[in-house]
Amino acid sequence: MCRWIAYQGEPIFLDTLVAEPAHSLIAQSLHAAECKAATNGDGFGVGWYGERDVPGLYRETRPAWSDENLRNLCAQVKSRLFFAHVRSSTGPATARANCHPFAVGNTMFMHNGQIGGYPAVKRRLEALIADDLYAHRAGSTDSEALFLTALTNGLTDDPIGAVARTLLDVQTLMRAASVSEPLRFAAATTDGTCIHAFRWASDGRAPSLYWRQTPRNLLIVSEPLDGERARWREVPQGCALIAMPGEPVRLAPIEMQQRRAA
Amino acid sequence: MCRWIAYQGEPIFLDTLVAEPAHSLIAQSLHAAECKAATNGDGFGVGWYGERDVPGLYRETRPAWSDENLRNLCAQVKSRLFFAHVRSSTGPATARANCHPFAVGNTMFMHNGQIGGYPAVKRRLEALIADDLYAHRAGSTDSEALFLTALTNGLTDDPIGAVARTLLDVQTLMRAASVSEPLRFAAATTDGTCIHAFRWASDGRAPSLYWRQTPRNLLIVSEPLDGERARWREVPQGCALIAMPGEPVRLAPIEMQQRRAA
């Protein structure tokens, strides 16, 4: 179980959210509130869009709370769309390649959750990844495999459909492997313009996910960055949140029966 | 505030204490019980005596809980005397040189506590370190400075006297700098044969320190490694514990007025 934030709006310095708020993401790396693992110290990452099409990535194996480079970087870099993530491993090693966000081309992805019984399905899950995308498999997490499978399933063209297909694929593999643990998924993906966020679980206990929109920006977070609960809205379970720049957020159900259009 | 253990007795694999107990040191790195900072994730270290006079050291900046090398090493290395330490920084950066234990020649030292107002006295404290010992100053912690000052004050010949003189020296510097925060000190030192442990604080609130002795070995710990509280004895505040191999532990007061013999 991890913690993450996604930002879209007027360009701001990353530290505005990553370091400054009372319950900033860095603070959550040491003391998360709504998460089984209070400590999210198994690496971290930030990914941001600047002048280039592809995002910048800074991922490191240290805990976020003690990384000078993270504080320095977040104090300098301004972005209109960025992701930040602190990791609490559910098994795989602490390694840069296992830290979120992941990026392929201009698409970025991060995740909080878990594939129950992952070791039993890992190999078959990887088999679902297209050949050209498999070259991007650098680590050993379920999250990276979910991303590459979702890309294979059409994430860049049809984010909600691709995620639904991927969750269905994984559930099928889990069932075939007689896995009884749940599949839980709170994730965000973006092409650098639009953000899609997802909250879903096979057992109805999806990881927490909140959002807050003002005329100036949108925040999507694992848990609120401040004590003003009234300002934050919960993403309903089973829903995707669609965030086009400058438009009000829309919610849509994640239709698990959805099949790729012919 | 950190957590540490010291072992003396029949040679055992380090993992017997570092990794295996319910409340092992690795477990304490994530969830310490008797410590202001529950998370001790700012690096760690083990130091052990084997066939050579000087101890082996393995110190790393990662949290102990996620370091495969630590688990591997502790599963292989057997020792009759070792220290292990998980760090929670009170300011200085997460760096190998700031991790405990510290060693000069065959003398090893580790510490849990804090010099209140350390930035205000750091420089004058370093000025107390003898020239030849100053070459060993590699990091920026108060703990390393305390060790090198204690060595300057005669730690290898008269451990209790040297620690008393050092604590007095530091208090004098703190007073001169008008520091109001306390000086707290729970430390252990060894020459590879005898262990001296210390529990002391200027405000009567010394960090916790326990010991347990059986015919086969002695354990000195920041907090018990298991739930059997009755088996652990608290080191009284203001006391040094003296552990000669194969002898019952002795306690002695840390006499703060003690002056170096002429």
Next chain:
Amino acid sequence: MCRWIAYQGEPIFLDTLVAEPAHSLIAQSLHAAECKAATNGDGFGVGWYGERDVPGLYRETRPAWSDENLRNLCAQVKSRLFFAHVRSSTGPATARANCHPFAVGNTMFMHNGQIGGYPAVKRRLEALIADDLYAHRAGSTDSEALFLTALTNGLTDDPIGAVARTLLDVQTLMRAASVSEPLRFAAATTDGTCIHAFRWASDGRAPSLYWRQTPRNLLIVSEPLDGERARWREVPQGCALIAMPGEPVRLAPIEMQQRRAA
């Protein structure tokens, strides 16, 4: 292209070979002589057998030449059989999981060489790994995949046959992917008692490999650790070296047509 050493014989401190010789492995990490890449600074590892069946492993992403922990460990640990390896990446990231040696149970493996066109065959190579062994796939190197495939092919029972089958398997995949670059392989494996070393290449340009045996021990090395060339013998290309403890080394051809016995 990497550099490695394997030792079998009377227990010695690891630093006897890793750190002390004029052209020690640590020296080779900075200035290798017989290697396309003079700098082997993309991580390193040591694996040794002590009192337990499984080997100890210390693998790190830093260059070997600047790692205090490596020097400290090698000064303390004595072993009758150990491997040490300095890495020069042919592509995959600098990560602990990509450092040699690799171990599964009591079997250890390290490698110098390269699968030409690896990205084109990576996925199909991984498909050859048995399900239960695939759980040990933690990194992304060709070397780890070669090890796990060789284990699948019977490495623990029939080392030379398993390596021959693996090389044949890989060549088949390379041919199917129209790879024109060569497959080169200088590797060692052990069960903690016997060492098998291999020197082979599809283009007759296998990485260098030497050995030196005295009544007291056996050394197998990528390049001699000293200037006394006359004392070192070259492992012939296409050959396996078989080292049973206390016996003279034997050489055997790597029979590429070898098929697993029914």
Next chain:
Amino acid sequence: MCRWIAYQGEPIFLDTLVAEPAHSLIAQSLHAAECKAATNGDGFGVGWYGERDVPGLYRETRPAWSDENLRNLCAQVKSRLFFAHVRSSTGPATARANCHPFAVGNTMFMHNGQIGGYPAVKRRLEALIADDLYAHRAGSTDSEALFLTALTNGLTDDPIGAVARTLLDVQTLMRAASVSEPLRFAAATTDGTCIHAFRWASDGRAPSLYWRQTPRNLLIVSEPLDGERARWREVPQGCALIAMPGEPVRLAPIEMQQRRAA
């Protein structure tokens, strides 16, 4: 001996110089040409000025050639003034705090060279650092001590005078300690607007230093980034180079007798 580059001019992506040229700084980390140590693999750093007064810093202990974060960062960050440095240690450990550039407030500094007999003068050199600046001493290098001493000597107001006084101070300490090795110094400092670079040695063998100015920008480098030697001019030994934005570079002698004005 290290390698560095300093840039001033139209904002460019850092990778334009750090990663892209044939003989880029990343290339020099593996194969420097004009340097005793061809390998500069003991950490690296970049420091750049953006929208804030203080520079951003990214310093890491890995070799520059294998750090994905460095490539990512340099592909995203644009700056009108930045420093980049690859380190080859002359003794002190590989640690972030020992990596260049160093920064205090808006002043940045990096260095290539060495104080001969540094261990013999380290302590007395540190004694020259002003109390408030000493709090910034985080590592153990001669370079960081030179920077903090130069700041104490007035670096922000009178860069050339402060450097001259500092070099004189260090020479005095070296002489008092009977050090016979030379003092060599190729450094750059900036306040975010103006760059001062220095090339000096006590034995007339200062580290190499070049510059190239066009109407669009200025480059100061340890060694040329390309093979077009004619385009690069050598900074004469004993000289400071003064670079005001948009003005032609000026050279001035480093007057060693210079005393601080009363």
